[in-house]
Amino acid sequence: MFELLKEQPADKILMLMQAYREDPREQKVDLGVGVYKNADGKTPIMRAIKTAEKQLWEIEETKSYTGLAGDVGFADAMFGLLYGDTIKRETVAAAATPGGTGAVRQGFDMIRMANREARVFVSDPSWPNHITMLKHLGIEMVPYRYFDSETRSVDFEGMMADLGTAKPGDVVLLHGCCHNPTGANLTLDQWQAVIDLMTRNGLVPMVDIAYQGFGDGLEEDAAGLRMVVSQMPEALVAASCSKNFGVYRERTGLLMAVAQDPARLKVNQGMLNHLNRQNFSFPPDHGARLVTMVLNDAALRADWEEEVREIREGVLALRVQLADELRRLTNSDRFDFVKQHRGMFSRLGATPEQVEKMRVDNGIYMVGDSRINVAGLNARTVPVLAKALVDAGA
Structure with missing residues (x-):
């Protein structure tokens, strides 16, 4: 063989x-x-992570599995960080994953299971793993213009023209902030124009957010994402904690399926659980536990925000x-x-x-x-x- x-x-x-x-x-x-x-x-x-690890060492009593979707407390804490009070918690199904890469991969799997005809529109350029994973899964990838090599800024006219060719049910993959590899970001007005186009054409957004807090601030970096999830009927969101919490080797990520219709929550959550089960069963917990502790403790969170x-x-x-x-x-x-x-x-x-x-x-x-x-x-x-x-x- x-x-x-x-x-x-x-x-x-x-x-x-x-x-x-x-x-x-x-x-x-x-x-x-x-x-x-x-x-x-x-x-x-990071200082807050180190303190949380010491606390966890004292109080942790088991290394048994968490649920298929990971600890619910992690999803709740990340919901607050990413969305604030923009949307309601019951509109979001969530599952912990091995890093942001795992979240992106599970998101692509979910797209394939939902609609095998869907194409995924990816910025040119983008994080190379976006492209290689789509190719590996046999999902058609369509590049859209994003970066103007002359001005080193967003080629927004080209982007909108290319996204205008997408068909209903196609997916638009967007970088939530701190675009990798270019560093060039959409303005809020441009975010709104993209949302309007996706709404008109029946497209589905998928937002990969891996650097929240590294651009203009924790709230500022989530602004585009919050516009998407509050205005679009549904969205996929892949979040990474590797960078902004410094837990690279702990592989701490989260995939969220957001639907304005709360009736979709049960099916979406079940699908996320199923995908975890098929790929790796139970997600890693150590990094997720530390992130949860930091976000839920006022002193730790303040120190973490200061270090970010x-x-x-x-x-x-x-x-x-x-x-x-x-x-x-x-x-x-x-x-x-x-x-x-x-x-x-x-x-x-x-x-x-x-x-x-x-x-x-x-x-x-x-x-x-x-x-x-x-x-x-x-x-x-x-x-x-x-x-x-x-x-x-x-």
């Missing part, structure tokens, strides 16, 4: 990680891996420093878009050849399309990257 298997293409980011590890240069810079890093290049455990603010403002400061340094070196404002982007990522507009030159000459590692993880920088390496960009002709 095994001789019939075909070798799968290597993940580009994982290959980049391997090349970075094997590079002997001390001054190398990793801007490829999509995890938050502090000024020392470490991905720390510190992270957000630190990344924004790096964006300003990089844009200003590039303006100084080029005597041009063509890189000012870096200040406008939000979240951990920006696409700089360098060619693959220029990206390779920066790797060879300067030990700077970024994805071939010039997407960088801004959080991989610090005050010392920002000038290094800026000079390398200019020297490479970007």
Whole structure:
């Protein structure tokens, strides 16, 4: 049997990680891996999470399974974080998943089970796993224009034109905030225009929100999502806690099916339970338990929100420093878009050849399309990257 298997293409980011590890240069810079890093290049455990872990160690009495959908308290806590008082809890079916990736995968599975004819419209570019998972599941993927490579901003006219070709029942996959890989976000007016188009054409939104709090603030980053779920008859929402709670290796995610008609709750919840059972049975609980404790404890939550603010403002400061340094070196404002982007990522507009030159000459590692993880920088390496960009002709 095994001789019939075909070798799968290597993940580009994982290959980049391997090349970075094997590079002997001390001054190398990793801007490829999509995890938050502090000024020392470490991905720390957040203060509130560390405190919650100590508390949990004292009070936890069993490692037995939770329910198929995970602990209900986790879903309740995340409901408040994501939606506030925008919609009612009884309109949302929810199931914990192994990370945001698991939530996206379960969402795609649910689409396939509900409507095998549905196509999924995906931004061009998007997180690579969106595309590979759809291909693996045999779901037709239709790209829609999103990023203007000249202005490094949202190509909204192109986006709306492409979404206008979608048929009733098709799904539109949207990034809730901090678009990965471009860092370019929709304005609230643009969110409303997309919602109006989806409503007119009978489309179904699916929102992947993985960076809430890393853009403009916890409430601000959820604004587009809240508009979607409060106005659309139904929606799928995949949420990740990896970044904003720093629990990457705990694999903590949540898939939610939102329906304005509360009568759909029972069927939707049953479907989420079924999908979990078929894929991994019971979801992991440790990270979900910690997130729940943080969100439900006033002191822990305040400390967590403060640390998220510190992270957000630190990344924004790096964006300003990089844009200003590039303006100084080029005597041009063509890189000012870096200040406008939000979240951990920006696409700089360098060619693959220029990206390779920066790797060879300067030990700077970024994805071939010039997407960088801004959080991989610090005050010392920002000038290094800026000079390398200019020297490479970007």
